[in-house]
Amino acid sequence: MGSESIPSSIIQLSTVDKVLEIGRANSLWPMTFGLACCAIEMMAAGASRFDLSRFGAEVFRPSPRQCDVMIVAGTISKKMFPAVKTLYDQMPEPKWVIAMGNCAISGGPFMFDGQYGIIEGADTFLPVDVYIPGCPPRPEALIEGILELEEKITGSRRWPRVESGLSQP
Amino acid sequence: MLNNVNLPWLPGQYYAAMKWEFWWQVHFKGVNVVDMSAASLGDFLYIAVFFLGGLGFAVGPFILVFFISPRKTRNIANKTGQFIECGMDPIGPAWIRYGVVYYLYALIFLAFAVDVLFLFPVALVYDSGQFAGGIRDFVEIVIFVGILSLALVYAWKKGVFKWDRKVYHRQ
Numbered sequence: 025m026g027s028e029s030i031p032s033s034i035i036q037l038s039t040v041d042k043v044l045e046i047g048r049a050n051s052l053w054p055m056t057f058g059l060a061c062c063a064i065e066m067m068a069a070g071a072s073r074f075d076l077s078r079f080g081a082e083v084f085r086p087s088p089r090q091c092d093v094m095i096v097a098g099t100i101s102k103k104m105f106p107a108v109k110t111l112y113d114q115m116p117e118p119k120w121v122i123a124m125g126n127c128a129i130s131g132g133p134f135m136f137d138g139q140y141g142i143i144e145g146a147d148t149f150l151p152v153d154v155y156i157p158g159c160p161p162r163p164e165a166l167i168e169g170i171l172e173l174e175e176k177i178t179g180s181r182r183w184p185r186v187e188s189g190l191s192q193p
Numbered sequence: 194m195l196n197n198v199n200l201p202w203l204p205g206q207y208y209a210a211m212k213w214e215f216w217w218q219v220h221f222k223g224v225n226v227v228d229m230s231a232a233s234l235g236d237f238l239y240i241a242v243f244f245l246g247g248l249g250f251a252v253g254p255f256i257l258v259f260f261i262s263p264r265k266t267r268n269i270a271n272k273t274g275q276f277i278e279c280g281m282d283p284i285g286p287a288w289i290r291y292g293v294v295y296y297l298y299a300l301i302f303l304a305f306a307v308d309v310l311f312l313f314p315v316a317l318v319y320d321s322g323q324f325a326g327g328i329r330d331f332v333e334i335v336i337f338v339g340i341l342s343l344a345l346v347y348a349w350k351k352g353v354f355k356w357d358r359k360v361y362h363r364q
Binding site (some may be wrong): 115118 | 259260261263264265267268269270271273275278279280281282
């Protein structure tokens with residue numbers, strides 16, 4: 025998308041902004057909003073076994089006007105396209121977008137020549153901050169995406185980075 | 194009362210406040226417990242400070258947020274002002290006018306209800322020795338039910354039982 029101007033406040037104090045950023049990063053409020061099967065993994069991430077609330081992001085709000093993060097969890101069909109745009113408009117600033125799963129990244133398995141039903145990726149019309157690959161991604165991947173977003177907001181990683189078990193010798 | 198209770202662990206003024214003579218003097222004999230003449234400007238300053246503190250505590254966040262929160266939000270479809278928050282375009286206002294066909298129909302139930310309510314006691318005593326055999330009681334019941342039935346006749350005439358949507362024109 026290139027550079028984009030983000031609406032700012034009347035008064036800007038860098039120290040206050042840093043404090044606010046820490047607060048925002050550790051209390052991300054996603055929207056209760058699922059488009060396809062990735063939403064099932066999102067629900068699992070919010071439930072007790074994976075427990076997104078450990079990272080402060082469990083408050084899935086039913087209204088876009090109370091949300092920070094839009095997790096585009098699933099295929100954006102052309103039927104839902106206007107709804108996604110409307111919901112993004114109704115979120116107050118500061119707001120971030122997570123593209124969860126292959127469909128939200130690029131159209132995934134539904135992207136082929138001559139397809140007529142889906143939007144090929146959330147970043148064709150939304151300023152996506154974090155991409156989470158997978159079909160669908162596991163709940164741990166969503167949690168890692170939330171942590172990446174926190175890192176993007178504050179500039180530093182609060183939680184230790186977990187190495188993949190497969191890469192260990 | 195408390196006169197006989199020995200409470201050595203209470204300080205004197207609290208112990209005095211627990212006795213009814215204390216309150217009797219306060220209320221009916223005009224004894225000044227708090228000497229108002231000693232109230233100085235400083236006391237009112239305390240009140241003012243607390244009042245302003247409370248006001249600031251309530252209004253302050255609004256002012257603070259006005260300055261440090263972003264003033265507008267990014268738009269991609271110009272739908273920020275849409276009232277409905279589910280993403281779908283609303284298909285009309287919620288204050289619609291709708292037919293009251295069932296409402297009138299339900300009101301007629303009242304006529305049936307009164308009818309049945311008064312016929313139950315009649316049914317209980319009609320066959321008892323006191324009333325049995327008289328043609329006068331039968332006539333009275335017929336008159337009663339007949340008058341109530343006029344309500345149904347009226348509603349019937351008015352077309353309540355026809356399931357038509359009624360259109361009212363304002364004068």
